[in-house]
Amino acid sequence: MTGQDEQGRVCVKHQSDETALLPLDQATRFQVYETRTIALAAGDLIRITQNGFTKTKQRLNNGDLKKVEGFTKDGDLKLANGWVVSKDFAHWTHGYCLTSYSSQSKSVDCVFIAESAESFRAAGREQFYVSVSRFKESLTIYTDDKQQLLQVVSKSSQRPSATDLVGMRFPETSVRAATERHRVREIRDEAIEESPKQPGVPDSKRVPARRRRSIRWQIRRSHSRRISR
Numbered sequence: 001m002t003g004q005d006e007q008g009r010v011c012v013k014h015q016s017d018e019t020a021l022l023p024l025d026q027a028t029r030f031q032v033y034e035t036r037t038i039a040l041a042a043g044d045l046i047r048i049t050q051n052g053f054t055k056t057k058q059r060l061n062n063g064d065l066k067k068v069e070g071f072t073k074d075g076d077l078k079l080a081n082g083w084v085v086s087k088d089f090a091h092w093t094h095g096y097c098l099t100s101y102s103s104q105s106k107s108v109d110c111v112f113i114a115e116s117a118e119s120f121r122a123a124g125r126e127q128f129y130v131s132v133s134r135f136k137e138s139l140t141i142y143t144d145d146k147q148q149l150l151q152v153v154s155k156s157s158q159r160p161s162a163t164d165l166v167g168m169r170f171p172e173t174s175v176r177a178a179t180e181r182h183r184v185r186e187i188r189d190e191a192i193e194e195s196p197k198q199p200g201v202p203d204s205k206r207v208p209a210r211r212r213r214s215i216r217w218q219i220r221r222s223h224s225r226r227i228s229r
Contacts, residue, residue, distance in 0.1 A: 015088075035090065040077075042070045047095035047102075054083045063102050065095045100131045111135035117145045124157020 002011045002019065010022040022030070040046070048064040055076065060066075067080040077085040085092075098106070111134050115123060132139055143149045 033090075038093065040068060042068055044068045045095040046077075046092045047098070048092050050091035052089055052091060054079075055086050056084065058083050060085070060089075065106070066092075100127045103134050104130055107134055107136060109135070109137045111139045113139070113141045115141065115143050115149060117143075117148060120145075120148060120152045122157075123149070123152045125153055125155060126157055128153035 001022070002013050005011055005021070010024065011019055012022050013019050044067070046066050046068060048060045048062055048066065051062050052060045054060060066083075066085075068077055069080045070078045072078060072084060075087040077087070079085065111131070113131050115128075115131075132141075141149075
């Protein structure tokens, strides 16, 4: 981003130094980042945060962990595997801390898990299993509420999708009963809406006697159908 034009539109500059207007009406086609300075030294571990390529076209995948061996004269990153990452490739961060999701399929000697009460809403049995199964030698868990953590990770955090619900079988009687209760409420509400509101008279008493008998008859008929089935 380079600024705004006279009409207040956002101006950006491509890597080729060509300027253009940012298409705000196509917000799903671009992302916004902020730059910050990160101290880095030989031997540090970094994590790639967006797919890309090295200067010699080796692929960098989001989530990859790489060890820094040093730097070139131009300031590019030299990795331990011999790859060179351009200093202009800014999509990386320190690789010493990972989320449970990004740690899947990885294993290390020692694992330290930080799971405070602030993160309990995103925790669950599946997430905790992924976290605690990454270590080879030792595991240490840090939390500010041990009892609550035990309760949270004892429950599944998975929610059924719409396709899962379609394949599920529910007791027919419970579904039918819920449908009939909904229909009774609809009949009651329709009757109350048809009756004029009277000061000091509860909604349940506003329904004329004839209409109340009709409602009771419809309820009994609904119940009789359920019994006959």
